[in-house]
Amino acid sequence: SRAKEAVSVRKAYRRILRYAPRYRAALAAGAVCVVVSRLLMVYAPRLLGEALNDLEQGTEAGVAQAIRHGWAFFGVSIVAAIFSIGMRRFLVGASRRAARDLQEDLFAHVERLPASFFDQTRTGDLVARLTSDVEAVRFSLGPGLMYVGGTLVLFPVAVASMFQLSWPLTTFALLPLLAIIGLVRLLGPSIMRRTREVQDRIGDLSARAQESFAGARVVRAYATENVEESAFRSENEGLGAETLGLAHTRAVLTGGLYVLGGSAQLVVLWYGGNRVIAGDLGLGYLATFMLYVGMLMWPMISVGWVVSAFQRSAAAMERIDEIFDEPAEVPLHGEPTALRLPVQGQVRVEHLTFRYGGAAEPVLDDVSLEVPAGGTIGLVGPVGAGKSTLLALLTRIYEPPRGTIELDGVDITRVPLEELRSAYAVVPQDAFLFSTTIEDNLAYAVPEGLEPMRAREALALAGLDDDVAAFPRGLETVVGERGLTLSGGQKQRTTLARALLREAPILVLDDCLSAVDTQTEARILEGLRVEMRRRTAVVVAHRLSTVRHADQIVVLERGRVVERGTHAELVAAGGWYADTYAAQRLEAELEGLA
Numbered sequence: 001s002r003a004k005e006a007v008s009v010r011k012a013y014r015r016i017l018r019y020a021p022r023y024r025a026a027l028a029a030g031a032v033c034v035v036v037s038r039l040l041m042v043y044a045p046r047l048l049g050e051a052l053n054d055l056e057q058g059t060e061a062g063v064a065q066a067i068r069h070g071w072a073f074f075g076v077s078i079v080a081a082i083f084s085i086g087m088r089r090f091l092v093g094a095s096r097r098a099a100r101d102l103q104e105d106l107f108a109h110v111e112r113l114p115a116s117f118f119d120q121t122r123t124g125d126l127v128a129r130l131t132s133d134v135e136a137v138r139f140s141l142g143p144g145l146m147y148v149g150g151t152l153v154l155f156p157v158a159v160a161s162m163f164q165l166s167w168p169l170t171t172f173a174l175l176p177l178l179a180i181i182g183l184v185r186l187l188g189p190s191i192m193r194r195t196r197e198v199q200d201r202i203g204d205l206s207a208r209a210q211e212s213f214a215g216a217r218v219v220r221a222y223a224t225e226n227v228e229e230s231a232f233r234s235e236n237e238g239l240g241a242e243t244l245g246l247a248h249t250r251a252v253l254t255g256g257l258y259v260l261g262g263s264a265q266l267v268v269l270w271y272g273g274n275r276v277i278a279g280d281l282g283l284g285y286l287a288t289f290m291l292y293v294g295m296l297m298w299p300m301i302s303v304g305w306v307v308s309a310f311q312r313s314a315a316a317m318e319r320i321d322e323i324f325d326e327p328a329e330v331p332l333h334g335e336p337t338a339l340r341l342p343v344q345g346q347v348r349v350e351h352l353t354f355r356y357g358g359a360a361e362p363v364l365d366d367v368s369l370e371v372p373a374g375g376t377i378g379l380v381g382p383v384g385a386g387k388s389t390l391l392a393l394l395t396r397i398y399e400p401p402r403g404t405i406e407l408d409g410v411d412i413t414r415v416p417l418e419e420l421r422s423a424y425a426v427v428p429q430d431a432f433l434f435s436t437t438i439e440d441n442l443a444y445a446v447p448e449g450l451e452p453m454r455a456r457e458a459l460a461l462a463g464l465d466d467d468v469a470a471f472p473r474g475l476e477t478v479v480g481e482r483g484l485t486l487s488g489g490q491k492q493r494t495t496l497a498r499a500l501l502r503e504a505p506i507l508v509l510d511d512c513l514s515a516v517d518t519q520t521e522a523r524i525l526e527g528l529r530v531e532m533r534r535r536t537a538v539v540v541a542h543r544l545s546t547v548r549h550a551d552q553i554v555v556l557e558r559g560r561v562v563e564r565g566t567h568a569e570l571v572a573a574g575g576w577y578a579d580t581y582a583a584q585r586l587e588a589e590l591e592g593l594a
Contacts (some may be wrong), residue, residue, distance in 0.1 A: 030090030037083035049288030095142020124207025136316035151299040176263035261297035344373035345536030378547025381556035425504035431491035433483030439475035462497035
């Protein structure tokens with residue numbers, strides 16, 4: 001409804017203006033420039049009209065007076081222009097700095113949102129809100145305020161000056177101009193609604209393009225370029241239709257404004273011309289009136305544009321605030337409890353049951369296990385058994401129930417997130433790399449600076465030293481978006497080296513060697529066994545040879561612990577582990593024969 005939309009707009013404006021106090025000095029200076037420049041603009045036509053009246057006298061004294069009025073008009077115009085420049089400098093500058101702050105605040109908030117938010121939100125839509133929506137909001141704090149403020153000063157002062165010259169002529173001139181208010185109220189809600197739809201479509205289009213570009217190799221592998229083009233074309237046509245609808249509404253508004261403004265000028269020319277012919281009004285005053293009507297036309301015409309832009313800004317701020325309204329990760333529950341330093345790395349999971357939001361069945365069901373400080377535990381099981389979910393709960397990527405996971409005897413839900421996660425070095429299943437150099441990706445784990453000797457050791461442990469040596473630019477090799485230029489195994493080993501560089505007491509490996517061959521895996525594991533003697537290690541693996549030397553191996557199936565023990569004990573037990581190990585061993589032998 002219109003009332004609901006009005007409330008929504010007011011709410012959005014209040015949220016936009018929360019950035020204004022940061023730049024109150026610039027906004028105040030800009031406001032002063034708005035007032036002075038508009039007052040001078042209203043005063044200038046009076047000087048020009050007086051000059052015309054002086055010339056109409058046809059005397060030398062009249063000509064001399066006209067010249068003085070002309071020079072005064074020129075001087076006032078110059079000063080008005082100077083203040084107009086200041087107005088733009090202060091107000092537009094403040095709006096750009098406020099937009100910068102809004103982008104930074106939005107980015108910082110997104111960085112602190114829980115993993116569940118990213119599970120349901122498309123990256124392209126987030127990028128659209130961070131860019132095009134923020135730019136739309138910027139208008140409200142800069143050009144929008146400038147035009148609205150200018151109109152609020154210029155309109156009443158100009159109208160007062162017109163009434164002073166001739167109230168009947170002013171009344172006739174204002175009738176078409178006042179009709180503009182009704183036109184804006186009629187079309188404004190439609191512009192707001194269509195603007196929101198356009199912004200949503202832009203987000204959809206950005207998401208479609210981002211996914212297609214990120215999955216370029218998959219697209220080519222399946223030869224689905226035509227499918228992607230068709231999907232993009234469909235999204236783009238939808239955006240085009242919404243944009244055309246918005247443009248049509250704006251065109252009706254703008255056209256109506258021009259018609260009404262032109263009508264006002266026609267009325268002044270007709271009625272004022274008759275008054276001049278009758279000798280009741282000087283020609284200079286009629287010219288002043290025409291200048292005032294022309295001066296009022298731009299504010300009236302700009303009202304439509306400003307209203308349209310404000311509607312777009314409000315719609316954009318609504319989309320941005322949908323992100324701000326998302327709750328950030330809870331840093332801790334209850335009173336904060338600091339970990340005892342140095343962290344030993346003892347991990348205990350007790351009766352852990354966890355389900356994702358809205359899911360009927362739990363992903364983990366009454367899971368209990370314990371890893372002593374410096375010990376190594378292997379987590380194995382069929383796909384979908386809950387292994388990666390358990391790792392995510394250990395680091396509170398997802399929130400575990402209180403009292404179910406402890407680190408060194410402390411409930412992790414009571415440990416501040418930054419402190420908790422600093423105890424872990426994680427190699428995720430998805431080997432993500434930033435689109436920069438190998439060196440920069442490695443340094444991501446050590447903000448204090450990458451030591452060349454330590455980097456070489458980490459590369460050797462990860463089995464990546466020979467690969468890096470073979471690259472023409474070595475560590476300066478740019479890996480491309482998400483590590484596109486590296487093989488799957490090289491990406492995994494780079495993320496492993498990055499984690500090894502982080503001096504954290506707990507090492508978490510989530511199936512991080514699945515893309516390397518068995519010989520490379522064996523060589524890496526041999527080196528890692530030495531490294532893991534000084535850390536607690538939690539290792540998820542599909543290939544059971546990865547965990548055969550673990551102190552304890554836990555088999556998960558459908559979220560429950562079905563087996564636990566050492567490698568030898570589980571092989572002797574004859575369960576899932578023994579069957580899978582035998583099958584994988586046979587597969588490896590056949591590959592060796594081939």
